[in-house]
Amino acid sequence: MTKKEKAKFIMEELDKVYPTTPVPLDHKDEFTLLIAVLLSAQCTDVRVNLITPHLFAKADNPYDMIKLSIEEIREIIKPCGLSPQKSKAIFNLSHILIDKHDGIVPDNYEDLEFLPGVGHKTASVVMSQAFGYPAFPVDTHIHRLLYRWGITNGKNVTQTEKDAKAIFPEEKWNKLHLQIIFYGRSHSPARSPKLSVDYITEAIGRKSVLKDYKP
Template sequence: MNQLQRAKLIMTRLDEKYPNPPIPLYHTNTYTLLVAVLLSAQSTDKKVNEITPELFKRGDNAKDLYNLGQKGIYECIKQLGLAKTKSKNIYNLSKSIAREFNNIVPKGFEILESFPGVGHKTASVVMAQAFGEPSFPVDTHIHRLAQRWGLTSGKSVKQTEVDLKRIFPKDQWNKLHLQIIFYGREYCSARGCNGTKCELCKELFPSRKKGILCKKA
């Protein structure tokens, strides 16, 4: 089975398991999605979803969270890792959106990545899931599975993104991003599989005996 054949099989199996994958982070609009994705850095989605409903009650738009202040934001998110840095970034990006963009999250990779705390992955998620622009955000799950499935060298997250965009149809990127995340959590986790245990790894590489040592992002 060559790489393109594996890609076709992967899409088929993921469509069977996750035909309509939801966005795993609680949000109510584009702004709250941006904030939730920023908060998810080095934190689990589950933990982020536990604290964001209260945060978004205080403010579900840039102006209100800016007015809440950095200390107020921190009090709502202090259970998360890097809470001080995240509260500062949310405060400052909220200030920019409220003052410079009429309280509306702007569309575009370059402008999103110019905001404090917003890297390429965060911008890609917002572009994909809020604006419907074809993107392929690569998180640790996707980076790991792409290596196990023989779709990338795994040298970097950037290279993994390039490789996946080359292999998969553009109109499938946004859905595949979510599908792979869900599959990685449920069946092909860091400790639960090494490229030889989950059903998809075994179907893709039935003769593989040795586990895959994944390169970290």
């Protein structure tokens, strides 16, 4: 199969399994999404969704967030891991949002990535899921699967994002990146692949063998 054939097959199969793609992280606006995505680094979405209601009950906007101390934020988010760094980032980015953006989460990569604790992946998620801007955030599931499916060489997440954007239609990016994440969690987890059935990888492998077979 060529890359274009693989891409078409992947999109068709994922549309069958995941016709709708709800945002995995619970939030009510751009700020709460930004905080939830920041907390999700090296933490599951399930755990983040258990923790954020406690945090947002005290502060669901930057003005209330800076009324909390870094230590108070840290105590609440401790189960998410990396709490010392994340609590400082949340406190400091809230100050920046107030000082530079009137308390509003910016809708561009430059200003988002300037915020403490916000890298390109986090900014891409916010741009995609909060503002509907075409983006293709690459997490570990997407990085692993697109390499396994022969869409990218797996060199690094930057290359994977570049290759994904080159092969998949832009209008599909926002939905597709979520579909791949859902598929990876259900059918191709990194830690227990033997307990799941990655049928897309198997199908791509069979189709590639059949196409290249010359009796």
